[in-house]
Amino acid sequence: MITKVFSKENWITVLEGLKEDFKVFVPVKEGDFHNFRLLENDRKPSFDFQNTRLSPKSIVFPQSERMFEYALDSSQEDAHILKEAPKDFSPQLIAGIRPCDAFAFQLVGVNFDNPQYQDSLWVQRMASTTLLGFGCNAPCTSCFCTSVGSGPFSEKGLDALMVDLGDRFLLKGVTAKGEALLEKMGLGEDADDGTVKRALDLAEGAEKGMSSNVSTDQLKEKDVNALFNAPFWEKVSFSCINCGTCTYLCPTCWCFDIQDEVFGKQGDRIRNWDACMFPLFTLHGSGHNPRDEKFQRVRQRFMHKLKYYVDKYDNGVACVGCGRCVQFCPVNIDIREVAELMNGY
Amino acid sequence: MKNPYLPYPVRIDKIITETEDKNLRTFKLVFLNPRDEERFSYIPGQFAELSVAGKGEIPIGIASSPTEKGFVTFTVNKVGLVTTHLHNMKEGDIMGLRGPLGNWYPWDDMQGKNVVIIGGGFAFTTLRSSIVYMLHPDNRPKFKDIQVVYGARGPGMLLYKEELTEWEKRDDIQMHITVDATDDPDWKYNVGFVPTITEQKITSADDAMALVCGPPIMIRFTQPVLEKLGFPPERIILSLEMRMKCGIGICGRCNIGDQYVCKDGPVFSLAQLKQMPPEY
Numbered sequence: 001m002i003t004k005v006f007s008k009e010n011w012i013t014v015l016e017g018l019k020e021d022f023k024v025f026v027p028v029k030e031g032d033f034h035n036f037r038l039l040e041n042d043r044k045p046s047f048d049f050q051n052t053r054l055s056p057k058s059i060v061f062p063q064s065e066r067m068f069e070y071a072l073d074s075s076q077e078d079a080h081i082l083k084e085a086p087k088d089f090s091p092q093l094i095a096g097i098r099p100c101d102a103f104a105f106q107l108v109g110v111n112f113d114n115p116q117y118q119d120s121l122w123v124q125r126m127a128s129t130t131l132l133g134f135g136c137n138a139p140c141t142s143c144f145c146t147s148v149g150s151g152p153f154s155e156k157g158l159d160a161l162m163v164d165l166g167d168r169f170l171l172k173g174v175t176a177k178g179e180a181l182l183e184k185m186g187l188g189e190d191a192d193d194g195t196v197k198r199a200l201d202l203a204e205g206a207e208k209g210m211s212s213n214v215s216t217d218q219l220k221e222k223d224v225n226a227l228f229n230a231p232f233w234e235k236v237s238f239s240c241i242n243c244g245t246c247t248y249l250c251p252t253c254w255c256f257d258i259q260d261e262v263f264g265k266q267g268d269r270i271r272n273w274d275a276c277m278f279p280l281f282t283l284h285g286s287g288h289n290p291r292d293e294k295f296q297r298v299r300q301r302f303m304h305k306l307k308y309y310v311d312k313y314d315n316g317v318a319c320v321g322c323g324r325c326v327q328f329c330p331v332n333i334d335i336r337e338v339a340e341l342m343n344g345y
Numbered sequence: 346m347k348n349p350y351l352p353y354p355v356r357i358d359k360i361i362t363e364t365e366d367k368n369l370r371t372f373k374l375v376f377l378n379p380r381d382e383e384r385f386s387y388i389p390g391q392f393a394e395l396s397v398a399g400k401g402e403i404p405i406g407i408a409s410s411p412t413e414k415g416f417v418t419f420t421v422n423k424v425g426l427v428t429t430h431l432h433n434m435k436e437g438d439i440m441g442l443r444g445p446l447g448n449w450y451p452w453d454d455m456q457g458k459n460v461v462i463i464g465g466g467f468a469f470t471t472l473r474s475s476i477v478y479m480l481h482p483d484n485r486p487k488f489k490d491i492q493v494v495y496g497a498r499g500p501g502m503l504l505y506k507e508e509l510t511e512w513e514k515r516d517d518i519q520m521h522i523t524v525d526a527t528d529d530p531d532w533k534y535n536v537g538f539v540p541t542i543t544e545q546k547i548t549s550a551d552d553a554m555a556l557v558c559g560p561p562i563m564i565r566f567t568q569p570v571l572e573k574l575g576f577p578p579e580r581i582i583l584s585l586e587m588r589m590k591c592g593i594g595i596c597g598r599c600n601i602g603d604q605y606v607c608k609d610g611p612v613f614s615l616a617q618l619k620q621m622p623p624e625y
Contacts, residue, residue, distance in 0.1 A: 067350055070398045080398040080439040081354045081377075116608065117593040120346040224602055228622040255597035258350070258590045260401045267399045269350075274590075274598070281598055282588050285403075285424035288561070290587070290601075290624050300600075303622075308603035 002173040004188035005195055011169050014185045015045055015095060021184060022093040022130065025059050027052055036094065047096055047164065050140050051322060055101040055251035056094050060125050061108075061273075067121070068269040072262065082269060089124045093181065096134040096162065099154040100145045100320040104251035105131070106157040107320065110313050111254055121271075130177050133158035137202050142323030144212035144336055149316045152210070153203035163199040170199045214336045215343040216317050220310050222345065227307055228299070232341050237298035239331035240277075246325035246333070247275035247301065252318045255281070276300050302338045349593055352396040352441025353381040358416060360436055365501030369467050370432055371408065371420045374442055385445060387411055388452065389474040390584065390612050393444030394592045395419060395431065403427045404589040404607065407445065408470040410477035412484070417442065420470045420504060446592040447611050450475055450582060455488065455554050461547055462493045463567055465539045465559025469495055469504050471584060472558050476512065485517060492547060496523040496539040496563075500532055521546040540566040550575035558584045568615065578616035585611045585625055601625050 006014060018024050019039060026045035028037040034049040036056040066085040073079055105126065112122035136143075136152035145151055155161055160178030163170040170191055173179035191199075247253040257274035260267055274281060277298075282291045291297050309318035319335065326334050359373040372395075376382040387393075387407055394402040403425075409418040423432045434440070450471075460479065464472040472495075479488050493512070497503045503522065513520050523535035523542040535542050539559065547570075555576050557567055564583060571581050587599035587606040594608030602621040604610060613621075 067348070072399055080441075082352055082396065082398060082441055084348060084351070111595060111597075114594070117349055117595060118346070119595055120348045124346060225620075225622055228602070228624075254595075256590070258402065258596070260399050262399045269398075269401075271350075274596070276597070284586065284588050285422075285428065296624065300624075303602075304597075304600070308600065312603040 002179050002182045003191040003196060004171045004182055004185065005165075005191045006169045006171070006185075006188045008168065010187045012045060014187050015039060017186055018093060018095075018181075018184065022091045025056060025092065025094045027096045036096075045096070047134065047169075050136070050138065051098050051101075051324075054249060055104060055322065055324070056097055057101070057104065057108075057251050059092065059094055060105060060129055061112075061122060061254065064270060064272045065121065066268045066270055067258070070267050070269075071265060072267055073265040085268060087121065087124075089128045091128050091130070093130045093132060095132045097131050097158075098136055098322070099133050099152065099156070099158060099161075100143070100150050100322040101251045102131045102133050102157040103145075103150040103154060104157075104320045104322075107252050107309075107315065107318050108254045110315055130159045130181050131157065132171075132178070132181065133161045133174075135161060135163045135199070135203060136206055137164055139206055139210055140323050140327070141211050142326040143210065143321055144214045144323065145321035146207060146210050147212070147214040148216060148319050148321040150320050152206035163202060165195065165198055165202070168195075170195055172199075212321075212323075212336055214321070214339045216306065216339055218343045219306055219317065219339075220314075222307065222342070224307060224311065227342055227345060228303065230342070230345050232345075233295045233299045236302070236333065236338055236341070237295040240294055240298050240333060241331060242277050242279075242294055242297065243330060244275040244277040245328055245330065247277055248273070249324040249328055251320060251322055251324075252305065276304070298333075302335070302342065305335070306339055306342055350443070350591065352394065352402075352443040353385060354378070355417075355440055355442045357434060357436050357438045357440065360434075363420060363504045365499075368423045369420055369504065370423075371418055371504075372431070373416050373418045374440070375416050376442075377439070382415070385417065385442065387417075387445035388449035389478045390449035390471050391445040391447050392471070392592075392611060393417070393419070393442055393446055394589075395421070395427070396441030396443055397427055397430055397434070398441070400427045400430045402443065402590070402592075403431075404446070404592055406471040406474075406584070406611075408473050410474045410481070412478055412481040420467060422467050443592065447607055448609070450556055450584075450612055451554070451614075458488065459490045459549075459551070459553035460488050460492070461553050461555040462491070462495075463539060463543055463555060463557045463559070464493070464495045465563040466497055466502070467504065468558040468560065468584075472556060473505055473508070475556065476518070480512075480515075480518060489552065491518045492521065493518065494521045494523065494539055494543050494546060496525065496542065498525050499527050500524055500529055538566070539563050540570050543567055544570045544573075547574060550580070554580045554582060556582045556584075578619060579614050581615040583613055583615060583618065585613060587611075587625065
């Protein structure tokens with residue numbers, strides 16, 4: 001296992017140097033919050049944040065992506081025949097991803113890359129992505145990662161882990177991909193035992209500092225139809241305004257739509273993020289809609305994350321406890337409370 | 346790496362207007378690359394995504410049988426953007442086909458059994474595929490009696506009329522064609538709803554499997570008839586519809602509980618459905 005320590009100035013230099021081998025995505029301060037952006041021009045990375053407003057899921061699974069292109073001019077020989085649109089699968093690095101968001105890629109991966117079907121876009125982009133995690137010294141009050149199989153310093157899904165020691169950053173390889181990344185870094189010194197001990201203390205302190213605990217241990221045993229017919233869904237969904245913010249922010253929400261867009265005699269087939277919160281999501285051509293009512297859609301979202309996923313993949317819940325939906329829901333619907341309701345029903 | 350969303354290019358070889366309201370048309374598609382036809386190896390009960398460049402894709406049951414070579418057919422109801430455009434396309438036009446998708450009727454379990462087919466309206470497509478498949482000389486010995494109850498609103502709304510007439514004449518399949526109502530004095534088949542005709546014509550569930558495909562109301566009223574006849578839920582097989590996009594269990598919209606209708610279905614036994622949330 002390789003460990004390296006960098007002064008904070010050197011770290012920025014190292015990131016600049018990695019641009020030779022990777023598209024480097026870093027947290028950047030934008031107004032009151034941080035988001036991941038491509039390191040280019042005079043953009044300044046900023047590692048002074050709790051978590052980014054949006055998870056970096058769009059770096060692997062873009063919000064909108066051209067899948068195919070085609071000509072509609074019938075005089076062309078290949079008119080109306082779909083061809084792969086050019087795509088960029090060159091190596092990319094997400095530097096500073098929180099462990100919860102990295103774990104989300106692992107949970108979502110079982111959907112996109114399963115024994116029967118492999119989503120080629122996901123698989124290739126995931127293969128070209130290196131995830132450099134960033135331990136959470138001070139988790140948010142809405143976080144509950146330790147309740148759902150992750151943690152503020154969890155290495156699940158990470159290639160390397162970075163720890164903020166105050167004056168310096170400690171980096172540690174997790175996978176072979178991560179070790180290769182560390183070897184590419186010009187600067188930095190080997191970490192001594194004292195430095196490693198300090199990082200471990202920070203991790204322990206962060207875990208102890210987690211304020212939310214959510215019970216999910218009984219979900220697998222519950223009868224799916226009993227939960228589906230539970231009396232609390234109307235109440236849970238009462239205040240929901242179907243804005244879809246929860247699905248947009250969620251690092252494990254993966255649903256998408258496929259649409260054609262035409263520009264003159266050229267067209268693209270595009271895939272876009274979609275959300276189970278919208279009635280159109282399930283509207284049949286006939287007009288029938290199995291999830292016509294708001295409570296049905298809210299139930300679907302929670303049942304998917306906390307029951308259907310659990311049953312289908314035996315891989316825990318499809319939630320990493322990042323707390324974004326709790327923090328940003330305009331009507332304060334709290335997945336922690338819903339999980340407790342379901343787990344205790 | 347193979348992109349699972351890329352359709353095979355196909356040419357519309359023939360378009361047949363099936364019903365008097367002209368809302369149902371059958372499209373006979375031929376693969377532009379002969380090798381794609383081999384790759385598109387399907388089993389009755391499966392569906393595919395029909396792709397129209399510039400409009401999008403629609404999931405439609407395969408109406409042809411794998412015993413019919415050189416083409417694949419789909420009967421499409423005109424309801425939305427893609428289907429309306431498709432209805433305006435003409436023979437010779439190029440489009441796309443992605444599949445085959447989903448599971449199929451339980452052919453292994455049906456071997457050596459009596460087969461009861463119950464269909465209503467335009468949901469008869471994969472049942473047509475199944476009948477043609479079973480009637481093929483290579484396959485017919487594998488099944489005992491084959492009975493078919495097929496109904497539509499009126500005589501002009503029945504699909505595949507020529508074939509229905511042919512099947513009527515055969516002695517290795519018993520047809521019970523029916524219409525909800527008709528004022529045609531020459532109508533020589535049944536009049537009545539599918540559940541009623543099923544109750545009158547199907548007399549036994551012994552050693553039999555029932556394949557049921559139709560509008561939700563037909564399914565709802567046929568189910569108790571079959572149960573009364575003695576069909577256990579394991580031997581009542583249904584094919585479901587759902588709004589779909591990817592067709593391969595990834596895009597997340599067609600789930601019923603933890604099952605994706607596109608990948609884990611569209612064929613489910615009633616026994617399976619009883620274990621799933623009633624959200625379809």
